[in-house]
Amino acid sequence: MRSSIFTMLHETTLLIPAPIQAAMVAHCLREAPLECCGVLGGNGRTVDSFYPLRNAKQSETRYEADATEVIRAVVELRGRGAEFVAIYHSHPKWQAVPSQTDLNENHYGDLPRIIVSLLGETPEVRAWRLDPENYEEIPVTVVPTQVEPTAGTG
Ligand SMILES: [Zn+2]
Structure with a gap:
């Protein structure tokens, strides 16, 4: 059954509050040149919290x-x-696309995987669904908000 574009976007777009997106990118920059990683929490595809790991x-x-x-x-x-x-996780020196290692070491199943690339002048944030052979992009929508993100346990 074919779903409308609206339904598709509604189901797949990751909604990330701007302060959380900023905190995630800041974590990646802070740890560079090491790769860093963390978790975004919430419900469904809506992010409401940030856990640098x-x-x-x-x-x-x-x-x-x-x-x-x-x-x-x-x-x-x-x-x-x-x-x-x-x-x-971050790619300090590579594009924001899954590496072969990311596909090989996929311990989290269908869970959306965000990659923050620090390769260019401006950090690039993209999200993906991985399977062992392939990957598919998940749209990300950054939601402007005045609300402070829930403090993580970092
Ligand atoms: Zn990677």
Whole structure:
């Protein structure tokens, strides 16, 4: 069954409040030249919280979220009926598209994967759905807001 474009966008667009997007990009810049990673929490495709996580690999080309911090984020989110909406990581020296490593080491199934590229003058933020062989872009909408983001556990 064919869905309308509106329905499709409604289902797939990630809605990220501007302060959270800014905090995520700032985290990536702070950790460079190392890759960094973190979680955006909320419900469905609507982000309402930000959890910067430690990159256990401390690498410029790999990341692995610190397991203890992942669990802490899950517990915090579940405690208020929220969940992971997306996982982000940075590409300090590469485009904002999934690498072969990202496809090979896909531990999070269908969960949208945000990649923040620091390659250009301005950081670029794109989101993807990965499967072992392929990837598909998920639109991102940054929502202007005056509301401060929920503090993460970072
Ligand atoms: Zn990557």
